[in-house]
Amino acid sequence: VNISCDTLCQSQIYVNFQNRSPSNLFFVFIFKHIFVYFRGYKMANKKCMKHIFARMIFDSRGNPTVEVDLITDLGLFRAAVPSGASTGIHEALELRDEILTDYHGKGVSKAISNINDIIAPELLKKEFDVTQQREIDEFMMELDGTPNLSRFGANAILGISLVVCKAGAAKRGVPLYKHIADLAGNTTLILPVPAFNVINGGSHAGNKLAMQEFMILPTGATSFTEAMKMGSETYHHLKNVIKAKSAVALRMVVLEPYNREPDNITYGCLHIYNTGNSVFWKSPK
Structure with a gap:
């Protein structure tokens, strides 16, 4: 069995023996494990x-x-x-x-x-x-x-x-x-719930809403796909709800989707609440 230090560093082993006697196989076994040890040591101590x-x-x-x-x-x-x-x-x-x-x-x-x-x-x-x-x-x-x-x-x-x-x-x-x-030391992992920004205020929109963002979370979804469907359909349904209540044409922005809501925070809360209850998506609870 011929193994050099350079060979170990290059993650290669060359074994040369004429017969597969038990003694030769034993040496192969030993040197193979030495090689694995040094390779692991080298990888663990590399400048990452x-x-x-x-x-x-x-x-x-x-x-x-x-x-x-x-x-x-x-x-x-x-x-x-x-x-x-x-x-x-x-x-x-x-x-x-x-x-x-x-x-x-x-x-x-x-x-x-x-x-x-x-x-x-x-x-x-x-x-x-x-x-x-x-x-x-x-x-x-x-x-x-x-x-x-x-x-x-x-x-x-x-x-x-x-x-x-x-x-x-x-x-x-x-x-x-x-x-x-x-x-973070967090051992409890759960499927994330997407948060949908449906109405913007503050610096994000030209209105006097005190809240910067109104967001909805489809907590009743049974899968991430269903949660996305719920959020998407609720968001687009919200446009019709606000139009019906305030008769204000809304500007839907692709860059950062938001609805320009009338200058009354009560309307914003009311519209989101009504949308959540009027859309066919219902929480199982």
Whole structure:
């Protein structure tokens, strides 16, 4: 039996024997297990994160946002950062360029530069494993050093955190939802229920509704497919309900579906309630 260290590192074994005597087969068995051990040790101790790169993309509203690529031993992973139309005073800072001549001040070149020039090099130096989600997140927040992540921008840090989470799930060989549940210590998993945004107010619409979003959840569905059907049909039925009660033509927007409701929050609540009761979908309870 001829096995070299180089052969072990290259995940190959060459066995050369003339007769399959018990002694030869025994040595083959032993060296095979040694090979498996060293291969597993090598994979477990590989530098998993090789390269991190950020770029600008456009969100569903046509505004710039951040996309991050992470290259590991398992391949390429990619994540995009969501961006809201309105932000609260206690939210982490979404870093924008604030150059009015570029994308009306909503450019993200600062956040991208912070990733490519500062965060990524420092993160790669630490040689974290992609399964160390908490350690990576805490390291980035400490590197930023501000309460609201205003130095690097929450959109920079979140982009890396999201792509690391995807890579961590892949390395563990589990679905992303299971990986996130494990990180949160959640052992009870249930089928998710889609939430449908049917009426918008606040910054999302030109009305005086106090609530930003009215949402419905088809909790009576027996499958995800049925839940989508319930939500879709209820949403489109809502248009007719509001027309009948207020005689207001509604504007249905593909970009972010919402109905422009009259300036009275009571109407919004009433219309949703009536729709839920008038549509043929009924909860089994």
